[in-house]
Amino acid sequence: MLFLRVVVQRSKDAQVEIAGKVVGQISHGFVLLVGFTEGDGEDEIKYCANKIAKLRVFSDPDGKMNQSLAQVGGSILSISQFTLYADTRKGNRPGFSKAQDPKIAEQNYDLFNKYLADFGLTVETGVFGADMQVSLQNDGPVTIIYDTAEL
Structure with a gap:
């Protein structure tokens, strides 16, 4: 069974545009690519939100990845991404039947x-x-993947 997936990328700056217009922008923090599958609900959502909010991958004064987003005053750019559930096992065109109903x-x-x-x-x-x-602009680069199938 598959569950909520979130790709977290630590970034120095990021933005999302639609038809040439910026609709979301951050200076530093996390870019989240978020995908849902059938059966995902509040438990998986709470789990991932908690883990991401407390994720310590920003450098402390000693250069160790030990600080959270809140500690460094960072922001989140969250992007819905049903393609995280692409099924690529057959052929060359991915299927998306495992993505949750829109x-x-x-x-x-x-x-x-x-x-x-x-x-x-x-x-x-x-x-x-x-x-x-x-x-x-990915910072590090640092990329972490959360998949609630690992709960």
Whole structure:
């Protein structure tokens, strides 16, 4: 069984555009690519939001990755990404049948971002289901993948 997936990228700056207009932008923090599958719900959302809010991958004064997003005054740019559930086993065109129904996924995406904001974090977003252009400068690079199948 598959569960909520979030790709976390530590970034120096990032933005998302739709039709040439910037709709979300951060100076430093995390870019999140967020995908939902059938069965995902509040438990998985709370788990991931908690883990990401407390994730310590920013450098402390000694240069050790030991500080959280809140400690460094960072923000989040959250992007919905159903393609995290691409099935590439057959042929050359991926299938997306494992992605959650868009109506449910959109509600879950909004709830996920609300839980992140409840930690006192600034959360910028793209637009669910839109054709978006995301640009970022990955810092490190540091990329962490959360998959609630590992709960």
